[in-house]
Amino acid sequence: MSYKLNKKLADLVPYDPITGTYKIRLDANESCFNLSDSLKEKICRSISEVSFNRYPDCLAEKPVKAFSQLYGVSPELVTAGNGSDELISIITGCFFESGDTIVDVSNDFSMYGFYAQLYELKVATYQKEADLTISPEKLIEFCRSSNAKGLIFSNPCNPTSLGLDRASVRKIIEELPDCLVILDEAYMDFWDQSLLGEIDNYDNLIILKTCSKAIGMAAVRFGFAVANKVITTAMRAAKSPYNNDSVAQAIVSDILAEKEYLNKCREVIIANTRSLYGSITALNEKYKAFDEVYKPCTNFVYIKTDKFQDIYEFMLENSIAIRKFNGYLRVTAGTEAENAEFMAVLEKYLSR
Numbered sequence: 516m517s518y519k520l521n522k523k524l525a526d527l528v529p530y531d532p533i534t535g536t537y538k539i540r541l542d543a544n545e546s547c548f549n550l551s552d553s554l555k556e557k558i559c560r561s562i563s564e565v566s567f568n569r570y571p572d573c574l575a576e577k578p579v580k581a582f583s584q585l586y587g588v589s590p591e592l593v594t595a596g597n598g599s600d601e602l603i604s605i606i607t608g609c610f611f612e613s614g615d616t617i618v619d620v621s622n623d624f625s626m627y628g629f630y631a632q633l634y635e636l637k638v639a640t641y642q643k644e645a646d647l648t649i650s651p652e653k654l655i656e657f658c659r660s661s662n663a664k665g666l667i668f669s670n671p672c673n674p675t676s677l678g679l680d681r682a683s684v685r686k687i688i689e690e691l692p693d694c695l696v697i698l699d700e701a702y703m704d705f706w707d708q709s710l711l712g713e714i715d716n717y718d719n720l721i722i723l724k725t726c727s728k729a730i731g732m733a734a735v736r737f738g739f740a741v742a743n744k745v746i747t748t749a750m751r752a753a754k755s756p757y758n759n760d761s762v763a764q765a766i767v768s769d770i771l772a773e774k775e776y777l778n779k780c781r782e783v784i785i786a787n788t789r790s791l792y793g794s795i796t797a798l799n800e801k802y803k804a805f806d807e808v809y810k811p812c813t814n815f816v817y818i819k820t821d822k823f824q825d826i827y828e829f830m831l832e833n834s835i836a837i838r839k840f841n842g843y844l845r846v847t848a849g850t851e852a853e854n855a856e857f858m859a860v861l862e863k864y865l866s867r
C-alpha cells in the first residue's frame with residue numbers, strides 16, 4: 516500500500532501564468548499604473564506603524580471602511596478576502612453542499628469552475644450566443660432546468676470584454692429566487708452598470724470586487740464580497756479568521772482612500788482602452804485580419820482570430836506578453852506608449 520492522491524487532485528497542475536521577463540505586459544488585465552513615489556512613501560509610513568507581533572484585524576475594518584466609502588456601500592455588508600480568488604473559494608466551498616449544481620458560463624473566468632470542482636459541486640456550463648453575448652432568458656431557463664443552487668459569472672466579462680446591462684442582471688437575480696447569484700464585478704470600474712447600490716434589495720446576491728484591476732494593487736491580494744447581512748455574517752464566519760494580513764490591510768486602506776487619484780487612473784485606463792480598440796479596429800479594416808474585434812466594457816480588448824497562436828508568439832518574440840485563448844486574443848490596455856508599441860508590432864506582423 517502507498518499513499519495515493521484522490522481523483523480530484525491527481526490531475527491538477529499548479530496555475531501557470533506567463534513567466535519570464537517581457538518589456539511590455541498586456542496579459543493579465545492589471546492596471547498600467549504603478550504607485551507614485553508619494554503614495555509609496557505614504558504606505559511605507561503606514562507599514563512602519565504595524566504591530567508585527569500581533570495578529571491582524573479579523574474583519575479588516577479599516578480597508579472595509581475605505582472600500583465602503585469609495586463605492587458607497589454600507590461597511591456592514593462587506594467582507595474582505597485575500598483576493599477575490601479566496602472569496603470565490605470560500606463561497607463555492609461553504610454556500611453549497613457536495614453534489615449541488617452550480618452554473619457557470621462559457622467563456623468566462625476559469626477559476627469559478629476550478630473551485631466548484633474542487634469542492635465536489637456539479638458544474639453546468641451555459642454556452643453564450645455565437646456573438647459571445649448572454650441571453651438572460653436562456654440563462655434563466657438553463658439554471659432552472661439544471662436545478663442550479665448557484666450561478667456565477669463576471670460582468671463585464673473576462674475574457675470577452677462584453678457587459679450585460681443592469682436590467683438584464685436584475686431579471687436574472689429576480690427570476691432565480693432560490694439560486695445564489697455570484698456576480699463578479701471585477702471590471703465594473705470601467706463600465707457603468709453596477710448593482711452594488713442595490714445589494715440590499717436581494718437575499719440571493721453576492722457581488723465580488725477586487726483591488727487587482729482598476730485599483731492597481733494586484734501585488735497585495737485584496738478583494739471584497741458585498742451581500743446582505745445574512746450572507747455577510749455567514750461569509751465572515753466561514754472565512755479563515757486572519758485571511759488579510761496587517762501589512763496588506765494598511766496598504767489597501769491608504770490606496771482606497773485616494774479617491775481622486777483612483778478616478779484619474781480609471782479615466783486614463785478607459786481612454787487608453789478606447790484608443791487601443793480604435794487602433795486595432797482601424798488596422799483590421801486595412802488588413803482584414805481578424806474575424807471580430809469586440810467593443811470593450813473593460814480595460815482590455817478581445818479579438819477573434821484563427822491566427823491567435825502566431826500573433827501571440829510574434830508578440831513574445833518582440834518582448835510583449837498578451838493572453839491567448841483557443842481562437843481568441845486578449846490584450847490589456849497599457850500606457851499610451853505601451854499601446855503604441857503593441858500596435859507597431861501588430862502592424863509589422865500583419866504587413867508581412
Ligand SMILES: *Cc1c(COP(=O)(O)O)cnc(C)c1O
Pocket residue numbers: 544597598599600601624669673699701724725726727728733737738
Ligand atoms: C482578475 C480577476 C479577478 C481578480 O482576482 P483577485 O484574486 O482579486 O486578483 C476576479 N475576477 C475576474 C473575472 C478577474 O478577471
